[in-house]
Amino acid sequence: MADSYLPLIPLLPAAGALLNGVAGVRFFGKRAAAAVACSTMAAAFVLSVAAFVELLRRPADAREITVTVAAWVPPLALETARGIGTFAVDWALRLDPLSALMILVVSGIGFLIHVYSVAYMAAESDGAYARYFCYLNLFCFFMLTLVLGSNFLVMFVGWEGVGLCSYLLIGYWYEKKSASDAGKKAFIVNRIGDFGFMLGMFLVFYTFGTLDFRAVQDMAPAVAAAAGTGVLATICLLLFVGATGKSAQIPLYVWLPDAMEGPTPVSALIHAATMVTAGVYMVCRNAVLFSQAPDVMMVVALIGVLTALMAASIGLVQNDIKRVLAYSTVSQLGYMFLATGVGAFAAAAFHLMTHAFFKALLFLGSGSVIHGMGGEQDMRRMGALKRYLPVTYATMMVGMLAIAGVPPFSGFFSKDEILYRAFLGHKVIWVLAVITAGMTAFYMFRLVAMTFLGAYRGPAFPGADAHGGHPAHGHDDHAGHGHGAWHGPHESPRMMTVPLILLAAGAVVAGFVGIPAALGGANRIEHFLAPSFEPRGAVHAAATAPSDEAATSASHGEGSAAVERAAATAAPEGTHEAPHLSTAGELGLMAFSVVVALTGIAVGRRLYVQQPGAADRLAERVPLAYRTLLNKYWIDELYHATVVRGTLLLARVSWRFDALVVDGAVNGSGWTTRFSAWVSGLIDQYIVDGLVNGTGATLREASLGFRRMQTGLVQTYALLMMIGVFALVSAYLVLR
Amino acid sequence: MIETLVVPLVKIAVLLVGILTAVAYLVLLERKVQAWVQVRLGPMRVGPHGLLQPVADVIKLIIKEDITPARADRWVYTLAPIIVLVPALVVFAVIPFGPETNVFGIRMPLHVADINVGLLYIVSIASLGIYGTILGGWASNSKYPLLASLRASAQLVSYEVAVTMTLVSMILMAGSLSMVEIVESQQARGLWFVFAQPLAFFIYFVGGLAETNRAPFDLPEAEQELTGGFHTEYSGIRFALFFLAEYANMIVIAAVATTLFFGGWLRPFPSVAALGLLDIVPGWIWFLLKTFVLLYVFLWVRATLPRYRYDQLMRLGWKVLIPLAIANVIVTAIAVVVL
Amino acid sequence: MTIAFYTLAAFILALGVLVVSTKNTVHAVLFLVANFLCVAMLYVLLQAEFLAVIQVLVYAGGIVVLYLFVVMLVNLKRGPETHVDPRRRDRMGLLIGGAVLAEFVAILLYGFAPRATGAAPAAAAPGVGNVEQVGWSLYVDYLVPFEVASILLLVAMIGAIVLAKKEP
Amino acid sequence: MPADFPLLSIVLFTPLVGAILLLFVNKQRVDTIRWIANVFGFLGFLVSLPLWSRFDLADPGWQFVERAPWIPSIGAEYFLGVDGFSALMVLLTTLIGAIAILSSWTAITERVKEFYVFMLVLQTGMLGAFVSLDFLLFFLFWEVMLVPMYFLIGIWGSDRRLYSAIKFFLYTLVGSVVMLLGILALYFYDYSLTGVYSFDITRFHQLDLPANTQWWIFLAFFLGFAIKVPMFPFHTWLPDAHTDAPTAGSVILAAILLKLGTYGFVRFSLPILPDATQAFVPMMVALSIIGIVYGALCAMAQHDWKRLVAYSSVSHLGMAMLGMFALTPVGITGSILQQINHGISTGALFLIVGIVYERRHTREISEYGGLSKIMPVYATVFMIMTMSSIGLPALNGFIGEILILQGVFVVSKIWAAFAASGIVLGAAYMLWLYQRTMFGKVENPKNEGLADLNLREFATFAPLIVLAVWIGLYPSPFLQRLEHPVRAVMSRVNSSYPATARNAADCGSETPTPAREVAGAPAFVQPPCSDGSGTAPTAGRDGGR
């Protein structure tokens, strides 16, 4: 059943993109372009829901549907670690719990953001409007391909495709240099990550002889058991490099804050809800592989938590509303990686989902604010907008509470699950994570406070108490956004607020699918997702004896140690062997994290609401720290100075080398030839000729005689010719 | 001895006398026909209905003073009319007037020689006549004759191509170059080639008109333009030779056309046995009859059509007749191979 | 046969000499035509009737007419051979011509004399001159050279037109 | 079409017929000349289409063979034939040739007739090199190409055209002379073995030469082909020639002429000299990798649009060479596909430069900027081709690169890593170029009035875009054509691969062919075919066919 329409899920947005891209840019009005884009997304969403429902109806161990659309790379013989294998790749899609969850998120939130964009981008010209929706649809196509791809290569298509769309959308206002710079930066940094991904993919094929996720997962424990984890660790590390690129982790996170140059809905969709989570998704998708490489898991967790901490700390002091959110995204992604690093893949996916809701909400909310403020993004020029944008305020508040981890909002459940698992995993990581959680609560409240609460600090406008008086036209840096003249902060149109409300609702309720057992919930999502993180049949394997093929092959390979490891890793989420905390302990941790979050909010309230100006004083007191954070640890500058300039320098040196040395050698040989010719000429002229001149004079005299033969009279020549004939014939006669 | 020497000599003598007589009367015929066409009487004084007019003409031409212009090239001036006349007469050697016949008890073919490249022989010999024209004009050392001779030779050369092309298609049809065999092949096929090759005949006939400088292609002799043509300076017997040659050439054209297209000595519809009655008439009579008819058409055309302009003449030759003739050759070749 | 040959040979040589020696170009052309006609007759003697006819048709009827045209077009104001370059060697030319002739004859005498009688007028098969045989040879064995020759003629024709055309 | 229909001869000589026809057209009638040239260019493409539609995928041998004596005294023959590889190359040549001719409609205004004549003659030369199965004939066509190209650059080029033309000519001539020596060595050696004088390549493919001889001949061929490719130290003629050539010349040069070098390697060096090939793998790989990285770096440093693209060619062809010398079926397949891809994308990129060059007469990147606003269609086409060039998945470049890298990776991970780094750099310089030319505000007033692509110009790109997407999404028809040629090469150079690919997938005949030792790689864990379940990678492939 799902076989028939599964390919349509990505293909519908692709069709929309094609239509808008080929015809829309030229001929469509705004309504038509928007209708095409939104309807295809809506259809994709409906199909996604249908697929999800169909999957739910199936028994837990049969929730997997693979559809092969066409052969892509036909079979070619290729050597692998296990002899001559066959390199063959299909255009194949696979629906399993993880991808089902993802397509719901992507198509659902994608649809809402499409709708939001209809109003938000209304100020663009017709062609640009269609172009925008073309890109957005194309992005959804690639993102859905990414999550549905059944093998590494198809996933990689989506992986690179979303990168392309991200590039195009960040650089949407291409006339702005910063925008096109940011797009380029995003693409190239992602390429560096892809470099790792590709090598990882090659190694996967070399090791397993296939690129299919399911096949790889099924083989992984056995391979690990037989050959040690070294290879798998390498694979995982390489794949993780790819993930850091796409999901903006240390050291490749630098592109994401810059990516805020794109339109705000794009930031919401691509740089918060979906694309940047692709790395997390990819790690979850390869959960089995990662599980076999504990060292790499540690690295992942560490990178995740460090990224989370660092990004959160930078977020503390940023003043651009979107940049705060961007760093918060980086930070939250760090959380997800932290989760995968401690083996909590389901928690990572769970947080991914909830984060998609509240971060999309926050971004769209900020978009609404920017829209209301006529393009202003600096929070220092806002304040007290609660009055003017009530809906936005309310929904943003929900989002803030959700991200801060205040129960019962969704963020609480997912974040708490991660913290809990981190606590079980490694205490240091847990501590860092908790600190991050506090910071998150603080800077998110700071954002809300600076924007909506306190006193109005923005430019004057006709309706307000006119103390400013300077002409008010917003800092309208994206090409006439707004309505000609700005008439003061105002609520956004319904097309924008409705998605906000829907997302807010999602941010509230999304967490309920994962209420932990300690709170009396069933943590449904974890069980739902479990099959995606295990080799096939592992559910039974964990429950019964290690009788599956992986275990058997391992058992006569390495012995009991391997069996144990295989069994242990086969069921990472299992409730049986995993370290466990009492319910009370779990509740305690929960309470602690809530306290931390509330503390963060409280501090924020104190600094930004109760005592305006306190924050500035604090900043003055620790100028070094403040400047460090404000300048994002100078990482961008560092990269620019080393990597970018280094590469350019290398490029210039190469070119010089090419022009001077390599080409120089060529030209040099030419020059040498000519020089030696010249020298020979000189020698000839003065030495050889000098010697010969005497002879030459003689010859010249002699040649006068010969010259006389050159009469120009044809008949003389004929005569000479005949003399030759005569001579020849004479010779014949004589010598005959 | 008789067979190899006397008979041919006798044949040649008969032929020459016959042709010269025919030419003389052809002139008279022309005058008569033109007169009739113009509803006049023509020569009526010498002899009954002017029948002896040619005799009078000949006598006049012979006794007239033979002037050689002072600055003319004497040798060439004398040679030119001869060069024109001789090929015209020599050509008759290969024309078969009839089938093998008993003449005075000696069975002999009614032609002087049947050489196996007869048709080519005719073409090549006829092409020599041009020298007389050119040299006559040149040797006169006079402006108009020179121009006329250049015109005449250009016209001759141009139309010769088309005519030769039609002959090629006839050769393709007959499969032989021998005149006798061409006639025999018409007999074998039972049809005159004019019915198989009407286009070829048309081209041949038009080309023939041009080659003999007949109206409507009589530019080299256009009195209004050239005061008479390449023989303006000629008079007396030498002029007579030119005159003779021209009419002899007409007869050649007609005779060759008869041989090639109208079945030579064959009776009409040679394959229809029902007309066997016609066989009573000897072949050579048939031949002469057909030739006469063709000659009559020559005269008729002259009396009917106005003269072409020089550029029209060239255009007709090069741009119409030659392409048509080439196409005809190609089509004929294909047809011969296919059928 | 013999008489015919000697007569023709005498004519050919005499006319050749006249061609070369006559001062008047038009006369030279006339002699040339006569010469060619004699050669054609010689061909008939050699049973090459087709070639004989072609000789008359192409040479006498075509090429030499061309010469005649040119002679008339080149209407010289002064004698064509008035100017004599001091460096030319006429006597040398005569000498060499004679010497070459002598040598050829010598070779012929050496090479053919002993066998001449034997190999002589081998049964004069009538077939050799046959048009059909020439045709077969020309269109089958020598088809490519034939085509090449026709292209050569085409090129020569175009070339001649281009050369002779007055500059517009 | 009868079996002995001389299709290849027709394909080969159609452009030449056009060229000869052009000779008879008055040079003043430029439009007539253009029409004739275009018609013959397009006709050349049309008549080559049967090479696609009538190609027998199952036939492992040479197809459309024509054979006739040429110079019997030295055994040279007029011997034509194609396999999947050369058939694709012929198709590419005819297509690119037609496009190049079409692209010159307004670009060439001086000496139009000579230009088109040279283009068409060049076309025949290239086609001849691809379809010749006689080494001497190949060499003849190989040299025939030089002359028109020399004039194309030297007459219709820009700036330093004479310098570039002479450089191009001398450089390639040196290479071909040495190659001729190699050919002759092979020829005489073959004679000493078999007693037959022959230049028949198919016979050379069977030849077993002593390693020492192979070594020298390989070096000779190497010089000839490597200059043409061009490989790292011999590449400097390329940027000059490309930069100064007229657009059509650059397109032809990049899309096809360079392929003759790689074609030569695959067709001659590898199968004729297998031992030497294996001996030279380290050198070739090193040069290729240097070419990839170094070419990309050089490209990044350019200020000249065309020169940048030219250096990117060096990088891309380094990639193709690397894949070839991995000596794995996937690598060689990828290499060949990459050659075609390079023909498509780089050809298009040169066309793209040509379009603005024709309007502005400058190639300085800094002269441009913000063209997206003025020429949206142009910018879109450029974007697609940029993405194709940097190997974006779902476009053609990706398939080639992924096959090459995968093919290389199983041989050496280090090589693959270096090569993959070239892809990162590739994205960097191409996107930077795109940003500098297309994005930003229109700051140069001269750019404001530029016209977008007209229909003719778009027509030159349309087939390339279609091909790029086709190969990207469904490369099977192309890869299937390469199956037999690659297998034939593999059977000569790398005996560790089974004679047929099917065997590899066939579980029954699984023989433990020892893989090359790679540290840390697990040995046999389980036979690759044991997972016969529905989710196996091979499942559904049969349905996909």
Add this chain to the structure above:
Amino acid sequence: MTPITPAHYLVLSAALFSIGLIGVLVRRNLIVIFMSIELMLNAVNINLVAFSQQWQHVVGQVFALFVVAVAAAEAAIGLGIILAFYRNKETVNVDEITLMRW
């Protein structure tokens, strides 16, 4: 009288050739020179036909035909050149055509 052998024809041909040769070498009128060349070609043709007759093989005649064709081409081009030259220099005297020398 001895029967006529090919040698007779060859002698005739050699003589005619020499006459032509002398004409080419001695005469100064370009047209006459060309005519002399025609004489030489005819000499060759006589040779060819004589041999054709002797060996009873038609190929000699075929070659003679080719010679005729070449002669025609030569005459056309040669006379064209003469005309072109005459238009420029008003002369056909080879002794006045001496520009192409050192």
